[in-house]
Amino acid sequence: MTGRRRTSSSPIRPRVPGSVPEKATPRVRTVLVSAGALVAVASIAVACGVVPGTTGGSGDDRVTVMTWAPDKTSATDKPGMPAMAQAYARWVNAHGGLNGRKLEVLTCNDHNDYVDAAKCARLAVKENAVAVVGSYSQYAGSFLSPLESAGIPYIGGYGLTDDEFKSVLSYPVNGGQPALLAGLGEELGRTCGRVALVRPDTVAGDELPLLLDAGLKAAHHASAADVRAAEDATALDDQARQALEEATADPRKKGCVVPALDERTGTFMDSFRRLSADYRPVRTASVLGSVDQSVIDSSGGGSGPYEDAYVTGWYPEASDPRWNEMKEVIKEQAFDDDRIDPADAGVQTTWIAYTVLKKVVESLGDGEVSARTIRIALDNGLKVDTGGLTPTLRWRFQDLTAVVDFPRLINSEVTFQIVRDGRLVAARKGFVNVSKTLESTDSE
Template identity: 55%
Template sequence: MTARRRTRHRPRTLLPRRGGKTLVAATAAGATLLSLTMSGCGVLPGTAEASADDPITVMTWAPENTGATNMPGMPAMAQAYARWVNSKGGINGHPLKVLTCNDHNDTVRAARCAARAAKKDAVAVVGSYSQHGRSFMSSLEGAGIPYIGGYGVADEEFTSPLSYPVNGGLPALIAGNGRQLAAGDCERVSLVRPDTIAGDQLPALLNDGLADGDADAGKATDIRAPEAASDYTKQAQQALTAAGADSERYGYAKYGGKAKGACVTAVLGGRTDTFFDSFRRLQEDNPQVRTASVLGSLRQSLVNRSGGSDSPLEGAYATGWYPVASDERWDPMKKVVREHAFGDNRIDVTDPGVQTTWIAYTVLHHVLESIDGGVTAKSVRRALDTGTPVTTGGLTPKLSWSYENMLAARDFPRIVNAMVTYQRVREGKLVAVREGFIDVERTLEGEHEG
């Protein structure tokens, strides 16, 4: 599936290119000293070059062992990918060296991870998760290091010219979830989301999706929740009250205990299972409103833990970026995990974080093979900016970060893949609701009616 050329044009702000001719030829010792001081070792940022047979160094980071969202499978997948590549002789004769870092869901630690990537001359940060874009992106920009395939939870992933996202991030998921709920006749929706900066943008996106799917749809009730709570009874009660209290109007009796049109969608990352546990206990004495979420917050492992076909999530709607985990297009990734992860139980092949890391490293592999000459952060950026579209085996559309392929949306100009998939829990399994991808570009660009 080739990326569609977009004809709308808009101004964009670019950071100064690193490694270019930014200083006049030195005519004084002071100018030379300034150049050396800025680089730290006499080399401009992003231009440290690996000689023949030297490793190509990249970094993958994610939070681990925290009280909020944890993504340990992402760095674990990166390490398995490197073992696989190196077992085949590396990339263009270079071993792939993956550094990992734990950002601890903390702004200071996220900045330290980025600083370490620069210190170790990483040519890219690949397949990573962090909410703290303000902390890490400026450091990467200062060092000229591209950010390939972030998970999509930080605004800077969709605005920085050094970011190369492989999916539409949370914006696409939430907008797509709104459209999916509207298609499922959800007339009254409650959104339970984290009370964070990243969470603050979700209600408007969900409402845009609802309006795009149904011009008469009302706005969702916004329910804020602590990101690291151990109980969500209060928020579950608010959601039930807002979505299903008017059981007569919404046909609770008529529709056999299902409150027609009443839906609750929860997007709390790793704490979504805690919310649904609280929600399930309250549901026994309340209308059985339909539930929904997005992939990452809702995943197959959660359905399995909560009872499989007897799970309270049976029938739940889910919006994802990629094909369902059972799709054969994931077989190459599963083979690498079987043969090179050595039973690492951090890797869940149904986890969208792990899947994003696989796709991001697929992009990196393609780009590195295309570089004729030394591999540097600068040459990687150039290949990403001007190279041929990257094929990911059908897991995404072909990916290209040329200007004409970017989204004509003020808030998300770096998105080049606005596709989502509709899924639903049936008999304890996440299955596709319809074949192929659904394009939410129009929703993200604010072109819906209503």
């Protein structure tokens, strides 16, 4: 949610024209060389809305991947994820490439649209991408089918949909929304009175109450009130009022309001802050992606509505030194790119996903790097150390958790953070495993 959101008043969004791959035609290749281009230009498709990516050089010995995310829509945008992928490519190519190979990153805008999500996937197939890495889309049902038909692995998706934890070609790096909501439910069940969840009225949003309730149930707490909001709503007074009424219905214990609206969380909190004076005090709580340090700062810091709020994340807090390498890469390769916020969960997920890609390519040595060899390396038990940003990642069958609804989930650990004096800090040391709580959702 921390990417800079741009809106469009028209449901038909113009496609961004751009360059074609160096290998596309001799004429284009000549133009690029004569222009003094030092890197090849990633392909874009007018129909798909792809924007120029970053490539590593002009030879055939390159690794081509794709990263996609929505941008310039009226809903959730994640422009920082493709931008982080481009910065990573520039950085890795400036330091010898992936085991000597140049990294070429193609990017695509899925426009928060199921048709465009499928177009992005088909373009990845057309451009012979060996993987889709560190991406965000709520339309896994549209993009996974083309990838599966071509055997292209999906590494490090945002974890927004169930399908990302079901496809045999998906290699998630975090527990997605399931782990965040289940973990938050566990925490709130121990501290809150009545709980109200405010979530998008979408297919993906329909899963959130079930997951939060699983955590609440694990803490022997009643289910949360389910407050729905249109994904593109510009005012959320009705939802704020409903959430406050639900959370304050029991005077015996302070209630909790959980906005899980990603970029729309700020819109909700504007309404919540105005209306909350008419109700007894409640506590707020959310998940990383809907709340981060920049959101807390802009809402008043220590005097704002997030003070004492619980926030569940996949990774250590943004100030943790384990993020230093990523921050140095951003400083070196994207210092003036305001799309990239190092505290954004999407940017962090893209960084970790490319860490996985780098480890895979290095493990292949001088051998073939293809979608097939990448899948084999991952399926055969390659271990990926992310420098403590996640537990060691591995995708063998025996590494999968026993969560029937999410069979590809390998990392069910979350972090608990809390807002103290306007700063997002660790509420507990280390990771907390929520796999048992997630298993309880199977019987719902």
